[in-house]
Amino acid sequence: MKAMAGGYARATDVQHALDLLAGADGMGRVLAGGQSLIAAMNMRLSTGDMLVDISRIADLRGVTVEENRLRIGALTRHAEIETDPLIAEHAPLLTQAAGHIAHAAIRNRGTIGGALAHADPAAEFPACVLALGGMIHVQGPDGTRDIPAEDFFVDVFETALEDGVILTAITLPLAEASEKHLLRETARRSGDYALAGLCLVKRAAGHRLSAFSVGPRPLLALAAMERLDAGDIVGAVSALRAEIDPTGDTQASAAYRRHLAGVLLTRAMAEITGEPA
Amino acid sequence: MTEAFRDRIDIALTVNGEAVEARVPASRHMIDFLRLDLGLTGAHSGCEHGVCGACTIHVDGQAVRGCLMLAAQADGAEVWTLEGLTESGVIRDLQDAFVARNALQCGYCTPGMLASAMDLLEQGGIPDRATIREHLSGNYCRCTGYEAIIDAVEGVAKARAGKETA
Numbered sequence A: 001m002k003a004m005a006g007g008y009a010r011a012t013d014v015q016h017a018l019d020l021l022a023g024a025d026g027m028g029r030v031l032a033g034g035q036s037l038i039a040a041m042n043m044r045l046s047t048g049d050m051l052v053d054i055s056r057i058a059d060l061r062g063v064t065v066e067e068n069r070l071r072i073g074a075l076t077r078h079a080e081i082e083t084d085p086l087i088a089e090h091a092p093l094l095t096q097a098a099g100h101i102a103h104a105a106i107r108n109r110g111t112i113g114g115a116l117a118h119a120d121p122a123a124e125f126p127a128c129v130l131a132l133g134g135m136i137h138v139q140g141p142d143g144t145r146d147i148p149a150e151d152f153f154v155d156v157f158e159t160a161l162e163d164g165v166i167l168t169a170i171t172l173p174l175a176e177a178s179e180k181h182l183l184r185e186t187a188r189r190s191g192d193y194a195l196a197g198l199c200l201v202k203r204a205a206g207h208r209l210s211a212f213s214v215g216p217r218p219l220l221a222l223a224a225m226e227r228l229d230a231g232d233i234v235g236a237v238s239a240l241r242a243e244i245d246p247t248g249d250t251q252a253s254a255a256y257r258r259h260l261a262g263v264l265l266t267r268a269m270a271e272i273t274g275e276p277a
Numbered sequence B: 001m002t003e004a005f006r007d008r009i010d011i012a013l014t015v016n017g018e019a020v021e022a023r024v025p026a027s028r029h030m031i032d033f034l035r036l037d038l039g040l041t042g043a044h045s046g047c048e049h050g051v052c053g054a055c056t057i058h059v060d061g062q063a064v065r066g067c068l069m070l071a072a073q074a075d076g077a078e079v080w081t082l083e084g085l086t087e088s089g090v091i092r093d094l095q096d097a098f099v100a101r102n103a104l105q106c107g108y109c110t111p112g113m114l115a116s117a118m119d120l121l122e123q124g125g126i127p128d129r130a131t132i133r134e135h136l137s138g139n140y141c142r143c144t145g146y147e148a149i150i151d152a153v154e155g156v157a158k159a160r161a162g163k164e165t166a
């Protein structure tokens, strides 16, 4: 099948992009890396879009440390995240995640902002940003807004982003010296979306755990986190299995996904504590 | 501001080293542009949703999915397809190794395999078989069973490394 876009415009800066979206009669659609959107257009899951190509807006790209936080521009590509030294130092969870996303040629164009805005429940980056307690920065006709990751992911492919608004960056706290980050997932083949996956962050203040591909959106596993802080790994596994809400599909049954999530947590904790599972 | 949206977009780019100017429909992806408008049938169109890798081309020095990039986005870009890569001779050794190892049968996947493998080989060194497999994991081949493809890429990596140290 062939795509049917309504039109195309290349935005020169964020304000231009916002003006274009405002003038698109509700049909405006941001085009970033295109690695989800163009696939959907080719399958006619999305038609008539007035495409606002933001991919050349230089301000939206790159990684910096500002005011003691790591700032990642929305257009930073998966392949850049995989190799960026600041990210490896301050948010190694994202470095690990990037290696799991799709394949090299897709990572060369896909962007972190696109992955967050797309909000596939099986995607790695949304769960990472949730586990790290990140902030999502957006800009719209009424100015800028900062949305905590906890409030951003609403449902399958649905976020707190309103029409006509652009995700500009994410910021994350810098990892403490003793902090540990671990992403574990199971997929049928390398590069496939995970059947189930976990992001585990161990800080001085306690554990943070998020799960992906086991519900309509990435989940911060609060009950399991509480058990982990209490040193009760078995309890955490039961709590996690109770908290998640997987569905079955052609890839895996709900029961298998629930089982996997627990296994991944047991293994991740064994790795972090150095004790056999 | 609606007048800024176009359903046909003027682009100027280089393809295989030659300057190209064209007016493309907003929905046209790179593979249809290359194949149908420019007559360059080297890159193949398989699944058209990013899964098979048959459409892999080089844009601004990187391997990308041609089916997941609009021609409208290629304004100013430097694009290489298998035709240009063949003519320039940069992958002659890899192409010879594919033939020698029987790393292709129907050939549908081959242009994408070569474009992806080229990327890995350009990083230098001798990648182990697991790394080669991982790098080519986004390129499907329904004929060969992959083993011969990995052999060919590994052989070229070794030969190139040997030449450098010799």
Ligand SMILES: Cc1cc2nc3c(=O)[nH]c(=O)nc-3n(C[C@H](O)[C@H](O)[C@H](O)COP(=O)(O)OP(=O)(O)OC[C@H]3O[C@@H](n4cnc5c(N)ncnc54)[C@H](O)[C@@H]3O)c2cc1C
Pocket (backbone or CB within 6 Å): A029, A030, A031, A032, A033, A034, A035, A036, A037, A038, A039, A074, A100, A101, A102, A103, A106, A109, A110, A111, A112, A113, A114, A115, A117, A118, A120, A122, A123, A124, A125, A161, A165, A166, A167, A168, A191, A192, A193, A194, B049, B050, B051
């Ligand atoms: C074969 C294949 C396998 C894949 N496997 C994985 C995987 O394992 N894990 C994974 O996480 N992803 C996977 N992906 C998806 C990939 O990571 C995409 O890059 C990502 O989902 C979307 O990013 P993008 O920049 O390409 O966005 P686009 O495709 O350009 O856009 C996606 C959506 O987000 C919106 N959008 C994009 N950027 C912004 C912004 N800055 N502000 C507001 N809205 C915006 C668009 O309007 C669109 O609705 C895969 C893709 C393919 C084709």
Ligand code: FES
Pocket (backbone or CB within 6 Å): B044, B045, B046, B047, B048, B049, B050, B051, B052, B053, B054, B055, B056, B065, B066, B067, B068
């Ligand atoms: S045609 Fe592009 S990946 Fe299959």
Ligand code: FES
Pocket (backbone or CB within 6 Å): B103, B104, B105, B106, B107, B108, B109, B110, B140, B141, B142, B143, B144
């Ligand atoms: S040779 Fe036929 S698909 Fe690879």
